[in-house]
Amino acid sequence: MKLKTIVPALTICMSVLCNQSNGQDGFPFKLPKEKPDRKMSAAMERNYTAYSAPRPEHNELYSLFKYTELKGFDYNNHDGTISRRDPSKVIFANGKYYVWYTHRHTPTPPQGAKRSTDVIPSSDWDLADIWYATSEDGFTWQEQGVAVPRPPKPNVGWRSVTTTDILVWKGKYYLYYQGFMEASGTRGDDCPVAVSWADSPDGPWTPHNKVVIANGGEGEWDQYSIHDPYPIVYKGKIYLYYKSDFDGDPRLVRMQGLAIADDPLGPFEKHPLNPVINSGHETTLFPFKEGIAALVIRDGNEHNTIQYAKDGVNFEIASITSFMPNAAGPFVPDAFIGTKYGRGITWGLSHFTNVTTWKQNHAVLARFDCDLSLDVNDPAMKRAHVYLKPQFHYKMGLSDRQKKRIQKATENLK
Numbered sequence: 001m002k003l004k005t006i007v008p009a010l011t012i013c014m015s016v017l018c019n020q021s022n023g024q025d026g027f028p029f030k031l032p033k034e035k036p037d038r039k040m041s042a043a044m045e046r047n048y049t050a051y052s053a054p055r056p057e058h059n060e061l062y063s064l065f066k067y068t069e070l071k072g073f074d075y076n077n078h079d080g081t082i083s084r085r086d087p088s089k090v091i092f093a094n095g096k097y098y099v100w101y102t103h104r105h106t107p108t109p110p111q112g113a114k115r116s117t118d119v120i121p122s123s124d125w126d127l128a129d130i131w132y133a134t135s136e137d138g139f140t141w142q143e144q145g146v147a148v149p150r151p152p153k154p155n156v157g158w159r160s161v162t163t164t165d166i167l168v169w170k171g172k173y174y175l176y177y178q179g180f181m182e183a184s185g186t187r188g189d190d191c192p193v194a195v196s197w198a199d200s201p202d203g204p205w206t207p208h209n210k211v212v213i214a215n216g217g218e219g220e221w222d223q224y225s226i227h228d229p230y231p232i233v234y235k236g237k238i239y240l241y242y243k244s245d246f247d248g249d250p251r252l253v254r255m256q257g258l259a260i261a262d263d264p265l266g267p268f269e270k271h272p273l274n275p276v277i278n279s280g281h282e283t284t285l286f287p288f289k290e291g292i293a294a295l296v297i298r299d300g301n302e303h304n305t306i307q308y309a310k311d312g313v314n315f316e317i318a319s320i321t322s323f324m325p326n327a328a329g330p331f332v333p334d335a336f337i338g339t340k341y342g343r344g345i346t347w348g349l350s351h352f353t354n355v356t357t358w359k360q361n362h363a364v365l366a367r368f369d370c371d372l373s374l375d376v377n378d379p380a381m382k383r384a385h386v387y388l389k390p391q392f393h394y395k396m397g398l399s400d401r402q403k404k405r406i407q408k409a410t411e412n413l414k
């Protein structure tokens with residue numbers, strides 16, 4: 001036998017004796033950057049086909065989120081009479097940042113629909129107006145006051161105007177918002193979308209005083225509410241994403257739809273494939289590469305994911321993450337320029353609800369930072385785990401009812 005044949009034969013014998021593979025068949029120790037040409041499990045196939053990179057550190061649509069308390073907002077000692085929530089996208093104009101949001105200042109905290117009156121709010125977003133604030137640095141904000149007040153009865157939004165978002169289109173500014181004509185909580189939420197426009201982000205805002213996106217027809221998924229209207233300029237049109245809640249109380253299902261228009265005042269045409277996102281709560285989207293990316297938070301099978309639709313319609317999961325910002329309004333520098341290759345986002349404002357106790361229910365605005373940008377590379381935002389102290393987990397511990405169920409299960413074993 002030649003030496004050339006003996007050496008490999010010996011290696012095979014040795015590895016068999018030592019119960020090791022010969023180092024040629026197993027999945028490689030160095031994680032291949034490209035999909036390897038081999039038969040793989042469903043999980044490994046997916047790791048190469050469903051994500052833009054096989055590890056989160058290199059996935060442009062993966063990020064952690066870090067939060068900072070904002071300076072400049074007063075909350076009446078957090079007694080529940082002042083609430084700020086559901087911020088719009090942040091824009092940069094006149095040398096500063098602008099944000100719009102739901103502002104409630106009422107004599108009492110929310111009391112539920114049955115106890116609500118003309119001045120007592122049912123929910124945290126009842127009897128609210130749309131206010132705005134500006135900032136030089138994105139951390140300290142100067143509240144500027146009301147942008148869009150509740151219009152007089154019977155105009156759309158007379159009961160409450162909430163959850164606004166901004167569009168800049170052909171030199172004009174448009175605020176879309178939920179317009180309530182009854183206290184929210186009577187059924188759930190019942191609200192179509194209204195719009196006001198202005199020549200400057202400082203206003204004055206002219207209400208269009210018409211429903212610009214109507215609730216769906218009876219029996220359709222969005223028959224009661226068009227929530228969180230969120231416009232982006234895409235493919236030369238206004239792509240306005242929204243959420244609706246359906247399937248009836250008390251276990252509402254939340255999904256997201258799309259309505260498209262050529263003009264900010266409509267008509268908006270709802271996409272025939274709606275809902276286009278099967279999960280989430282508030283809407284947060286941004287142009288990314290040739291498509292649209294979405295933060296999908298809180299509700300549904302695909303909560304805690306960041307998704308991507310190459311065509312703005314057919315969304316796929318691009319990453320799975322945690323502690324996502326609620327109701328995020330990001331700073332999206334290319335939201336309105338009709339970009340053909342979106343650059344992504346790095347920060348914005350979001351909210352925290354039920355800040356103290358349910359009796360003093362109110363929300364606060366906060367800042368979030370992340371790295372979902374093609375122009376930033378912040379490895380600290382790309383870590384795949386968040387370390388939380390045990391107390392954090394214990395705080396979300398078992399309820400008395402659950403403790404009883406567990407005790408009973410043990411007793412049944414005895």
Ligand code: AAL
Nearest residue numbers: 086125163189227228282
């Ligand atoms: C939210 C949003 C909408 C709902 C309510 C206020 O965070 O989804 O705005 O109506 O809750």
